[in-house]
Amino acid sequence: MDIDYKALAKKYGTPLYMYDFDYIEHRYNDLKEAFAGKKSLINYAVKANSNLSVIAHLAKLGAGADCVSIGEVRRALDAGVKKYNIIFSGVGKRDDEIREALEKDILMLNLESEAEMKRVEMIAKELGKEARISIRVNPNIDPQTHPYISTGLHENKFGVEIDMAKRMYIYANKSEYLNPVGIHFHIGSQLTKLDPIRESAQIVADLVRSLKAIKIDIKFFDVGGGIGVVYSDEITIPVRDYAEAIFDATKGLDVTLLCEPGRYMVANAGAFFTSVLYEKVNAGKRFVIVDGGMNDLIRPSLYDAYHKIDAVMVEGEKSFADVVGPVCESGDFFGKNVLLPPLQHNDLLVVHSAGAYGFTMASNYNTRPKPAEVALEAGKDRLIRRRESYEDQIRLEKEFLHRDQ
Numbered sequence: 001m002d003i004d005y006k007a008l009a010k011k012y013g014t015p016l017y018m019y020d021f022d023y024i025e026h027r028y029n030d031l032k033e034a035f036a037g038k039k040s041l042i043n044y045a046v047k048a049n050s051n052l053s054v055i056a057h058l059a060k061l062g063a064g065a066d067c068v069s070i071g072e073v074r075r076a077l078d079a080g081v082k083k084y085n086i087i088f089s090g091v092g093k094r095d096d097e098i099r100e101a102l103e104k105d106i107l108m109l110n111l112e113s114e115a116e117m118k119r120v121e122m123i124a125k126e127l128g129k130e131a132r133i134s135i136r137v138n139p140n141i142d143p144q145t146h147p148y149i150s151t152g153l154h155e156n157k158f159g160v161e162i163d164m165a166k167r168m169y170i171y172a173n174k175s176e177y178l179n180p181v182g183i184h185f186h187i188g189s190q191l192t193k194l195d196p197i198r199e200s201a202q203i204v205a206d207l208v209r210s211l212k213a214i215k216i217d218i219k220f221f222d223v224g225g226g227i228g229v230v231y232s233d234e235i236t237i238p239v240r241d242y243a244e245a246i247f248d249a250t251k252g253l254d255v256t257l258l259c260e261p262g263r264y265m266v267a268n269a270g271a272f273f274t275s276v277l278y279e280k281v282n283a284g285k286r287f288v289i290v291d292g293g294m295n296d297l298i299r300p301s302l303y304d305a306y307h308k309i310d311a312v313m314v315e316g317e318k319s320f321a322d323v324v325g326p327v328c329e330s331g332d333f334f335g336k337n338v339l340l341p342p343l344q345h346n347d348l349l350v351v352h353s354a355g356a357y358g359f360t361m362a363s364n365y366n367t368r369p370k371p372a373e374v375a376l377e378a379g380k381d382r383l384i385r386r387r388e389s390y391e392d393q394i395r396l397e398k399e400f401l402h403r404d405q
């Protein structure tokens with residue numbers, strides 16, 4: 001799709017997030033087709049991009065939601081995701097979150113410790129309900145990704161080891177208030193190698209078989225998210241191979257296959273627009289200073305993540321520059337040594353593949369308002385979140401000002 005970046009920047013201002021909804025649909029359909037012929041559900045990982053309109057767009061296509069807080073569960077329900085298509089994961093669910101999830105009667109709570117299981121049992125008992133649960137298994141497989149986003153090794157805080165999972169299933173199966181319907185693993189994000197996923201799926205499927213042998217029947221086999229995307233020149237996992245690996249691992253099991261892609265659905269559908277404020281050269285080093293900052297898009301600062309940056313409709317001889325924001329941190333950059341033409345005040349830069357973990361990780365650091373978000377669909381653009389104002393930011397503090405006087 002041809003995107004008129006300049007016109008969008010002019011209409012909505014910068015910094016700005018833009019998401020191509022047609023591309024999101026295309027990604028959803030590709031993955032759905034890869035699972036064709038099997039009982040399956042794609043639970044979009046809301047944490048990647050939790051704008052209500054993005055979730056609603058995927059819900060209309062038939063997606064469920066993978067949530068990591070009760071706030072995300074509420075967003076999914078508000079956006080129109082069916083309650084039986086919602087899963088709630090996370091190592092640290094509070095009592096009030098567990099209670100609300102049980103009251104809202106979502107598909108299942110994905111448990112990450114024995115202590116949590118006991119808490120869920122107690123709350124289900126108080127409510128006189130049976131809690132549908134899955135257990136997140138930590139298969140101790142190296143996903144071969146950035147260490148900050150690896151989750152399937154014993155050194156990571158996520159899930160429980162196989163033996164513990166089995167003990168938990170046996171306990172849950174006997175409990176009046178727990179119904180173990182699912183099993184889950186998620187070994188990391190931005191995965192570009194299939195073997196760690198294949199191996200994990202096999203380990204977890206073997207556990208399902210051993211549970212079946214003791215009459216514990218698992219209905220939902222959840223392979224988590226993690227499918228990597230192209231930011232620069234990565235070779236990613238073809239979704240058909242991904243699905244095949246899961247079919248192979250679960251051969252002979254009568255289960256519904258669930259997956260929880262976040263980044264795969266939205267990363268490449270999104271772009272971040274930022275305008276040039278100034279250029280400067282410090283002792284021979286060129287800096288392009290823009291109006292967006294690490295508070296808007298933190299991935300380069302946090303993970304040293306690469307995002308392709310283009311200057312829109314600017315000609316001239318290119319030279320290397322660091323693209324930096326106005327935030328008072330040396331780590332406030334979008335790109336280092338980026339080849340760019342000479343730039344003027346108000347020239348537009350586009351930071352590509354910013355649809356996942358962009359806005360959702362934005363903050364108000366330096367009292368900077370969060371950017372606006374825009375959707376593009378069938379050639380039309382529309383605002384899906386307005387730019388924050390100063391008033392929005394101080395709303396929860398203002399009433400307390402000067403109360404000490």
Ligand SMILES: Cc1ncc(COP(=O)(O)O)c(C=O)c1O
Pocket residue numbers: 045048066089151186188189190191224225226227260261262263264356
């Ligand atoms: C349990 C779980 N499911 C799904 C995801 C989504 O991951 P990704 O965006 O890499 O697909 C995550 C995040 O890593 C997660 O922790």
Ligand SMILES: N[C@@H](CCCC[NH3+])C(=O)O
Pocket residue numbers: 047149189190299356357
């Ligand atoms: N936020 C990370 C990924 C973490 C995924 C959630 N467990 C990123 O931007 O790549």
